[in-house]
Amino acid sequence: MDETCQKFYEKYNEYARLFEILSNPIRIGIIVMLAKGPKRPKEIREKLGVPQSLLSQHASILREMGIIEKVDRFNVKSPCRLKNPRVLEILKAAGIEF
Template sequence: MDNSCEKKYKKFEEMAKLFEVLSNPIRIGIVASLAEGPKKPKEIRKELGVPQPLLSQHATILREFGIIEKVDRFNVKSPCRIKDERILGILKAAGLKLK
């Protein structure tokens, strides 16, 4: 790919990464759960029916991408919340019913 093509498609790389992050049903479930408001990891785990290590792994990916955050970043058991509200619009546009 020549340099001019790279510049044109560079702006789409971040969007492609976002869709890659959202390509997992557990991560979508976490975001959908948090659309109702901040929740502790234990609450999300019970709601989704997934083991704690699996929930933690997927929540970490969402945090690293800036989609969710801990209410108190110094407390391991702190509730999580949506950090970037635009994600809810994307999921609604995809047909997901959110509260």
């Protein structure tokens, strides 16, 4: 890869990663639920109808990308909230309602 191509790749790689993250319906569901305020993992799990382990896996990915966070990071059952509400603009542009 030449230098120009490398700079282009580095510049847009993070954006591409964000869209990759948003390509999963469970992750979109988590974000949509948190758009209305913090929710406990149990609430999210019950509403989406997914097992706890699957919810944890997807929530972890969203936390790593800085999209969501725990209200109290030391409490496993702490509610989650949106850390970066700008992601809602992307979902709104896609026609998703909250």
